[in-house]
Structures are given as C-alpha cells and as structure tokens.
Amino acid sequence: MGTALVTGATSGIGLEIAWQLAAARHHLVLVARTADRLEKIAHQIRSAAGVEVEVLPADLATAEGREVVAARLRGGGRPVGLLVNNAGFGLGQHLVGGDLAREERALEVMVRSVLVLSKVAAEAMVARGRGAVLNVSSMSAFTTMGTYAAHKAWVVTFTEALAGELEGTGVTATVLCPGLVRTEFHASAGLDATAWPDAAWVSVEKVAADALRAVRRGKVLVTPSLRYAAAGAVLRLAPRSLVRRMAGPATSGRAIT
Known part of the structure; x- marks a missing residue:
C-alpha cells in the first residue's frame, strides 16, 4: 500500500483516478483549489475505501500554491x-481576441506546475529507488487546436524526455493522452459538448483504468481506446499542413459558445 498525490482531484479524470487508487488500497493526497470540496471528497473516500486521505488546498497557478505541493x-x-x-x-x-490573463493562468497550471512538481517528485523518488509520475496530456497534443493543444504537446515531449532520463533508476514517467471524456471539463470551459458525436466519447472510468494500468507496466505513453490510439498515430504521421487544416483552431472553435 503506497501513497499517491493527485492534482485536480475534485472532478473529472483526477477524481476517478483517486477513487480507483483508493479502491486498490492506496493512501491519497488530494490537491485542488477549493478546500470545502476537497474535504467533502476526502470524507467520501475515507468512508468508502478505508484509506488515509490528506487534503492540500493549493492554487497551482501561483508560485505559493506550487510550493505547498512541492513541500x-x-x-x-x-x-x-x-x-x-x-x-x-x-x-x-x-x-x-481572448483574455490574456486566462492564457497565462493556463500556462502556469498545465506547464510550469507539471515541470516543477515532476522535478521535485522524481528527485525524491530516485533517492528512494522507486516511484512513478503520471502526467495527463490530451489527444489535442497531436493537433494544432490552439494554446491548450500547445500546452499538452509540451507535456507529451516533457514526459517522454523525463522517462528517458529516469531509465534504470526504478522510477517511471507516463503520459496519458485521452480523447473526449465525459466529465465537467467542457461545461466548465464554456464549450458545447454537442459539437462532437456521441461515438467520439470515452468513459472516464476507462481512461483512469488504462492510465493506472500503464503506470503499473512502466509504459511511457498511453492513449485509451483503439480508436484514439489509431487517430493519434495518423496525426503524428500526417503532413503538418494537413493537420492544420483538419485539426486546427477552426475545428475546436465549433465548440466555443
């Protein structure tokens, strides 16, 4: 029985990963901005799974918040x-035409936070000779769908490089690249989920299970569902001019309300 620290743990993929880890008898440290919601979820997991659950309210868009988790x-x-x-x-x-402050906040949370926390965690794990880092990216990493895709592309490259650096240490790095997942993500961003067909969606339970299975096997890159794995392969091999035309800002823009 080990301990896992999960950021963004109060909703979506992070919450499902936390529940699946608890079901496998792992203790948890849950990180999110909202203390009340963290405490509620921690209470539910403790009661249902009988594991220890710590809560760390922290805003990962700030240096102070990142340091709380790094410590x-x-x-x-x-x-x-x-x-x-x-x-x-x-x-x-x-x-x-978008809000620059929102763009900068996204960069802090999805790039700088991943860099800082991965470094701190990997160094502590290497010293112990065991451990794993799981970074959540997206299928959009292989597209040109705006700055979100750019952030997630960085996460993929960063994690692959980290995995190479960690070879032989007993510590692994895995990057998860899910496609469309049924969570609160799209509604929170003001995106119209009906812009995509029902067949394009994957359950959050499958995404979390595939991610944790990949971590246990030491796999570097995991894309849940054969459909998305095939799409990812096509996107990586296709001419970039075609990717820009078929999977660029105009494609994702259909969902912006």
Whole structure:
C-alpha cells in the first residue's frame, strides 16, 4: 500500500483516478483549489475505501500554491510513490481576441506546475529507488487546436524526455493522452459538448483504468481506446499542413459558445 498525490482531484479524470487508487488500497493526497470540496471528497473516500486521505488546498497557478505541493512531495508525511499531474482546464477561447490573463493562468497550471512538481517528485523518488509520475496530456497534443493543444504537446515531449532520463533508476514517467471524456471539463470551459458525436466519447472510468494500468507496466505513453490510439498515430504521421487544416483552431472553435 503506497501513497499517491493527485492534482485536480475534485472532478473529472483526477477524481476517478483517486477513487480507483483508493479502491486498490492506496493512501491519497488530494490537491485542488477549493478546500470545502476537497474535504467533502476526502470524507467520501475515507468512508468508502478505508484509506488515509490528506487534503492540500493549493492554487497551482501561483508560485505559493506550487510550493505547498512541492513541500509535501519532498517530505513531511508518508512518501509519495505516485504523482498524478492532472490539474488543468479548457480555455474556451481563441488566442486572438481572448483574455490574456486566462492564457497565462493556463500556462502556469498545465506547464510550469507539471515541470516543477515532476522535478521535485522524481528527485525524491530516485533517492528512494522507486516511484512513478503520471502526467495527463490530451489527444489535442497531436493537433494544432490552439494554446491548450500547445500546452499538452509540451507535456507529451516533457514526459517522454523525463522517462528517458529516469531509465534504470526504478522510477517511471507516463503520459496519458485521452480523447473526449465525459466529465465537467467542457461545461466548465464554456464549450458545447454537442459539437462532437456521441461515438467520439470515452468513459472516464476507462481512461483512469488504462492510465493506472500503464503506470503499473512502466509504459511511457498511453492513449485509451483503439480508436484514439489509431487517430493519434495518423496525426503524428500526417503532413503538418494537413493537420492544420483538419485539426486546427477552426475545428475546436465549433465548440466555443
């Protein structure tokens, strides 16, 4: 029984990963901005699974918030054997004409936070000779659908590089690239989920299960569902001019309300 720290743990993929880890008898450290919601979820998991659940209210868009989580990863409690960098949000806007502050916040949460927390966690894990980092990216990483896609593309490359650096240490790095998942993500970003057909969606339970299975196997990149794995392969091999035409801002823009 180990301890996992999950960011963005109060909804969506992060919440489902937390529940599946608890069901597998892992203790948890849950990170999100809202203390009340964290405490409610922690109480539910403790009651249902009988594991220890710590809560860390922290805003990962700030240096102060990141340091709260980094300090926990360095020590001060049960050693963290799995870091899940899941925190993130959809921007729901184009760059041109959009809110710059929202763009900068997204960069802090989905890039800088992943960099800082992965580094701190990996260093602590390497010193112990075991551990894993799971970074949540997106299928959009292989597209040109705006700055969100750019952030997620960085996460993919960063995690693959980290995995290579960690070879032989007993510590692994895995990046999860889900497609469309039935969560609160799209509504929170003001995106119209009906812009995509029902067949395009994957359940959050499958996404979380596939991610954790990949971590256990030490797999570097995981894309839940054969359909999305095939789409990802096509996007990586296709000419970039075609990707820009078929999977660019105009495509994602159909969902912006």
